[in-house]
Amino acid sequence: MKSSKASLLKNTKSLDRSVADYIVRKAKQRIALKRWEEDLNRKKTHNGMLYVENDVDLEGPPRDFYYINDYKATPGVNTLGEAIVGCECTDCFNDKCCPTEAGVVFAYNEHSQIKIQPGRPIYECNSRCRCGPECPNRVVQNGPPYSLCIFRTHNGRGWGVKTLQKIKKNSFVMEYVGEVITSEEAERRGQQYDNTGITYLFDLDYESDEFTVDAARYGNVSHFVNHSCDPNLQVYNVFIDNLDVRLPRIALFSTRSIKAGEELTFDYQMKGSGDLSTDSIELSPAKKRARTTCRCGAADCRGYL
Numbered sequence: 032m033k034s035s036k037a038s039l040l041k042n043t044k045s046l047d048r049s050v051a052d053y054i055v056r057k058a059k060q061r062i063a064l065k066r067w068e069e070d071l072n073r074k075k076t077h078n079g080m081l082y083v084e085n086d087v088d089l090e091g092p093p094r095d096f097y098y099i100n101d102y103k104a105t106p107g108v109n110t111l112g113e114a115i116v117g118c119e120c121t122d123c124f125n126d127k128c129c130p131t132e133a134g135v136v137f138a139y140n141e142h143s144q145i146k147i148q149p150g151r152p153i154y155e156c157n158s159r160c161r162c163g164p165e166c167p168n169r170v171v172q173n174g175p176p177y178s179l180c181i182f183r184t185h186n187g188r189g190w191g192v193k194t195l196q197k198i199k200k201n202s203f204v205m206e207y208v209g210e211v212i213t214s215e216e217a218e219r220r221g222q223q224y225d226n227t228g229i230t231y232l233f234d235l236d237y238e239s240d241e242f243t244v245d246a247a248r249y250g251n252v253s254h255f256v257n258h259s260c261d262p263n264l265q266v267y268n269v270f271i272d273n274l275d276v277r278l279p280r281i282a283l284f285s286t287r288s289i290k291a292g293e294e295l296t297f298d299y300q301m302k303g304s305g306d307l308s309t310d311s312i313e314l315s316p317a318k319k320r321a322r323t324t325c326r327c328g329a330a331d332c333r334g335y336l
Contacts, residue, residue, distance in 0.1 A: 053089075060091050067092035071181075071252075074098045077174030081252060082195065085183040093190075095248055100174075102280070103210045103249045108242060110211050112273030117159025124167040130154045133270070143170050144201035145267065145284045149301075152237065152279065153269040171269045171282045175205045179295070181255050188326050190255040191294050198289040204264060207233055207253040207281040209246030217243035228323045237268045238276040253283065258336060259296035261329035263289050266301050296327065299336055 068083040075081060075098070083092075102110040118128035127137040133154040140146045147153070156168045164173060178195040198204060209231060212220070217232055224230040224247070231246040231254065246254045256264070265286045268279035283297055323336045 056089055060089050063091045071098055076100045078176050080178040082180040084180055087183040087185055097249050099249050102208055105210050105212050107213050108211045112275050114157035114159045114272045117157055119161055123162050129156050149265050153267055155271045157272045170203050172271050179252055186326055188257050191257045192255050193294045194289055197291050198285050200285055200288050202285045204283050204285055205253050209244045209250045212243050212245050214241055237279045241277050257296050258299040259327040259329055260332045262296040262298045264297040
């Protein structure tokens, strides 16, 4: 009887130590996540706020990740193309000048919502245009207007992103940014990423296959957006100051109305306007990545990425 009580007391003390240790670690995590959240909001340049939430585990801020707002050039890549001509319009919505000069249709309706089909490019007004920031053809460049939350998922998908505001269908949500690297460097990095089963390589394949965006170490909130086989975001190629067709900016627009609190996702193998990782470039088998199990939970889930 005495030994049973002693054993019980010992187990209780051990449990108390475990609980105390968890409480201490959780408190440290909250402090670290709050500091990270403050750092993200200092660095972001768009209007919406960024929040961080982890009610799942003790994971803290990611190591070796640096928040950026625009593409980061690497050796052999120039992403800072300067516009050589701009419009003289006073009513860009009706004159549709910049898109017309580029030989494409005006991308937005009167509510700044995308109206063109995926795969078609967006040509926005640039730094040489006379129009101001309120121009209806300046949407992506004005940045995301929504407050978003980076949160820890409950089904083993790591971090995810959810909106804290309702988003209307066909609205601009965010850009996908990172280091712009050559296809050769992408192949080298891709082989390393295959060992972890995680990749942030997004091929810029609008008209060629020369460059790739790598958001593994440098990126914005899109770094944390998960894949879904039934996504609520769609990829579009955007040209503003840099008109080099090899280097489009990558914008994510909503495919439907999205409720506040709903997770944001896009298809990593989306065809027609840039693809993320895996076997998206049919003519470039050297860039094919190792397949990983998909956990998106969609009714039509393909099972693998």
